[in-house]
Amino acid sequence: MSRFERWMAAPAAMVLVGLAGAVNKIINGEHALGTTAAMPWGLLIAGYVFFAAAATGAGLIASLGHFSGKPALMALERRGMFLALSLLIPGFGLIGIELGNPLNMIYILLSPNFTSGIWWMGFLYSIYLALLLIECYYSQVNPTNKNLKMVSALAVLNKIAAVCNLGAIFALAGVRLFWNGYYFPIYILVTAILSGAAALLTASYLTGKRAGLEIEPAIVEALGKIMAGCIVIAAAMTALKLYANLQAAEQPLRETAAALVSGPLAWRFWLGEVGAGMLLPLALLLIANFRAKHTFAAAVLILIGVFAMRADFIAAGQIIPQVVVEGVQHTAYHVYSATWTEWALLAGATGASVLMYAFAEYKFTLDAEAADTFADPECVADLTGRRKLTV
Secondary structure, three states: OOHHHHHHHHHHHHHHHHHHHHHHHHHHHHHHOOOOOOOOOOHHHHHHHHHHHHHHHHHHHHHHHHHHOOHHHHOOHHHHHHHHHHHHHHHHHHHHHHOOOOHHHHHHHHOOOOOOHHHHHHHHHHHHHHHHHHHHHHHHHOOOOOOHHHHHHHHHHHHHHHHHHHHHHHHOOOOOOOOOOOHHHHHHHHHHHHHHHHHHHHHHHHHHHHOOEEEOHHHHHHHHHHHHHHHHHHHHHHHHHHHHHHOOOOHHHHHHHHHHHOOOOHHHHHHHHHHHHHHHHHHHHHHOOOOHHHHHHHHHHHHHHHHHHHHHHHHHOOOOOOOOOOOOOOOOOOOOOOOHHHHHHHHHHHHHHHHHHHHHHHHOOOOOOOOOOOOOHHHHHHOOOEEEOOO
């Protein structure tokens, strides 16, 4: 067995576990999930938001390289596009299984409701998938095609619209006060860029290690600064959101914030979202001054932390019971526990994403070339973003 095959054994096993979960979900339906009538959205929705937002973030960073002309970002252009594709398709798989029948995704698109945020999400992300496929195709067969710049410009607008619309689906839920408002479309955009940068750094570092190469320090620093900036913004937004909710006149808002800070969601909030997603990676990035190994460790922590953010975000909006009739006694918090099927499906999506990206690295040219449309001739030597690994 080759070294590459050994590397791929773990994600392949994860895909098999995911297939077992998918079969169980198809056979047993909603009974295979831990969701209830009180908490109808669970780990699969959190997983979908994680993958879709990270795909958008990776695509936006790839677009920055496309238009900025900075070698450190230009070197990530192709890699970012293929990574986005590798994240988006498994995300679609998760939401398709959650819907009960993946064909329902097609039905929703073919029966439009222009007042539905969910329909617009499906439409915008379908357009994103199509534009990604076009970008990936031209990056391999004709990177100097004059139409590629127009496609990329449309893709940037589409990415921003898609991820903001994803946040708006929750923000427009008037009866769920924690989700309602202008906060989440902006927050998801910021954390999408954060997770996209972390995924790009992780993928570039690991594939370089496998090939005996290391990432150029300029690329590590560029992605590290993007991650650090997004962490600061996300931390400030989270602090302001919680402070405002704890002081709110509406009791459900105060109870939801309390559930995150000191209630049943507190362990995941403090350890996952704040610790792994913000404090530890920010410390690693700043103290180590964006050195490769430390930045890689920070990126891995960010991916764990951002997933905790998605899970907290989904659970917090549903955990407080809705008071339909005043005076009727109800439980303090709704209870949700993910089943093995949900964890298996999440593992399968992760494994599929790794396999798809590894195949792209193996089969296609993901390093930028001198012939690329927006390459600065003075910076051509830096475009691969790779150098021999020094021991």
